[in-house]
Amino acid sequence: MVSRRSFIKAGAALSLGSIFSASALAEQLKVKMSQGQLMPTKGPIDKSAALPTNDVTNAKHYRPEARMGLGGLAAGNGFNTISSDTEILTMLNAAWDAGIRHYDTSPFYGLSLSERRFGDLLRNKKREDFVLSSKVGRLLTPSAEPLENSWHWADHSPFHYKYDYSASGTRRSIEDTLQRIGVASLDIVYIHDLSPQNSDMGEDWLKYFDQAAKGAIPELTKMRDEGIIKGWGFGVNTPHAVYKALDMSDPDICLLALQYSILDHKEALNKTFPMLDKRGISAVIGAPLNGGFLTGRNRFNYSPKIPAPMQQKYNAISEVATKHGIDIKTAALQFAEAPSTVASIVPGARTAEQINANVASMKVTIPDAFWSELKAKNLIEQNAPV
Structure with missing residues (x-):
């Protein structure tokens, strides 16, 4: 509407x-x-099926049990879409009722708005019953003046931010997050947005990475060893910081956004995943639906500009999906969850209907012939797990 x-x-x-x-x-x-x-979920749905889980018995590093989670960007009024507190809480309750127990948010999402809204649900739950991750790298400060050009946040909270990847800034950020959400601890902490793709940084990302190498990385390692958090890693839109960090630190888990989807996965599959596997590190996949593009939204990742090759591939995969009685969103979610390197996927949602549709997609039986046809037509990599 x-x-x-x-x-x-x-x-x-x-x-x-x-x-x-x-x-x-x-x-x-x-x-x-x-x-x-809402893109309808097509295909045979086993409503009695449980959401997929990980066997974490022999995991070298911390890995959440739930293989499907919820990303918090939309709860921060991402993509300039205004949602009320009531609408988001209804969505969060639908996620809980559907069995989702892995929640990812960030101080940056709506400039604290997402964390506060997640707290409306999670502060009333037993802490041991869910996995919670948030991020460090930006400290928020209150301001009477709204922050102009504030990325994609509509009606965001009255805060400004500054980058701070120091040890003290990292601990301060976590303490602020715990207070905003209203919980006693975080399970996973990601060092956020260290990437040349971050328009705020550009090539200066290396300067911030050096600050993190001296501050956030050893501080999070210390907090993990002390049992304050269970794991840490990077939450990034490009893998540059992950590659750079692997030779000088010991992360547990990395949130890879925009890097592994049914449309675009070659580098992650053939370079990033093998590097993580070698060290027993898992990946959480953010934006597995390319920012809503794979649900029919008029945007690709975080931009209204849709690359022609991605539109062509979308059309081709959709045609194959229709032939086999399923939809491209369902195929995309199951594709992103399939690799053994992947610990979880965290698609976003802003309505209960979106949650229920995503959960239903994870319970659809996709015919093997669908995946075989995608590979035969070179629409996905030949070695892609399905």
Whole structure:
């Protein structure tokens, strides 16, 4: 459904200089409506099936038991989509009721908004009943002035942020997170957004990495050894920091966002995963649906610009999925969860309907012939686990 605010914004944009036609307005509103629709889950669903789990008996490093979790970007009003506290709490309760027990958030998501909203659910649960991860690298400070150009956050909390990967900044960030969520501990802490892809950093990411190497990395290692946290690693959109850290530290688990999906997985499969496997480190896959693109949203990863090759591959895989009686979202979620390196996937959601659809997708029986046809048509890597 198109919100009144969206309608007004669309109309205002079209009135500027009369450079768009009425048909353009209709098309823009059509896109906004499509972004609010839900891709139906197709295929035979075993409603009695449990969500997949890990055997953690002989794990070298900490690995969560649940192989399906929930990412917290949307709970921070990500992609400039405004959700009410009530809508997000309804979504979170639906996730809990569906059996999801792995929750990932960050101070950056909505500038504390996601953490606070996650706390509305989790502070009322027994701490041993769920896995919780958050991130360090940005310290928030209150401000009466809204932060302009604040990435994708709509109606975010009244905070500014600064980068701080020092030991003291890391401990301060964790303490702030615990207070915002209202829990006594975190299971996993990720060093966040150390990447040349981070537009705030660019090539300066190496300077921040050096700060983390002297501060956050030894501090998190110490906290793990003291039993304050169970594991730590990197939460990044590109693998540069992971590659750089493996030779000088001992992370447990890394959150790889935008790096392993049914559309784009070659480097992670053939380079990143083998490097992690060699050290017994697991991966959590963020954005397995490419920021909603694989559910029909008009964006790819975190951008409205959709690369032509990705659109072509989407169309081709969708055609094969339809032939075999399933949908591309279902195939994408099961594909991202399949590798043994992967400990969990954490797709985001902002509504209970999205949660239920994602959970249903994990219980669909996908025919082997579907995967065979994708490989025969070179739509996925030949060595990709399915």
